[in-house]
Amino acid sequence: MNRYGQQAMEHWQTTMPQRVRDLPDPVQFFTQLGEELETAVEELSRTLAGQAPSGEGYLQRVQRLTTARFEAEGQVLREMLLTVR
Numbered sequence: 194m195n196r197y198g199q200q201a202m203e204h205w206q207t208t209m210p211q212r213v214r215d216l217p218d219p220v221q222f223f224t225q226l227g228e229e230l231e232t233a234v235e236e237l238s239r240t241l242a243g244q245a246p247s248g249e250g251y252l253q254r255v256q257r258l259t260t261a262r263f264e265a266e267g268q269v270l271r272e273m274l275l276t277v278r
Contacts, residue, residue: 194223194224194227195228196227197230197234197270198223198225201223201226201230202223204275205223226273229273230270230273233269233273234269235265237264237268238261238265238266239261240265241265242262243261
């Protein structure tokens, strides 16, 4: 289970413990959810980062990619994790 799956499981255990108990295989469920979250974050991150501007230096690239990743994580987790499935 990746970190997104772990985050999801912890969130659900806190906010919807009965729902977690009702899952036939919680580990499998959160493993799959974590993979879906990771894929969504990766895709959105690439979109948000866009193309590298000409003349972009190393530090600017790192900043652009890091910012895109944080924004993507925030959006995806709000949309997919904090909503009830």
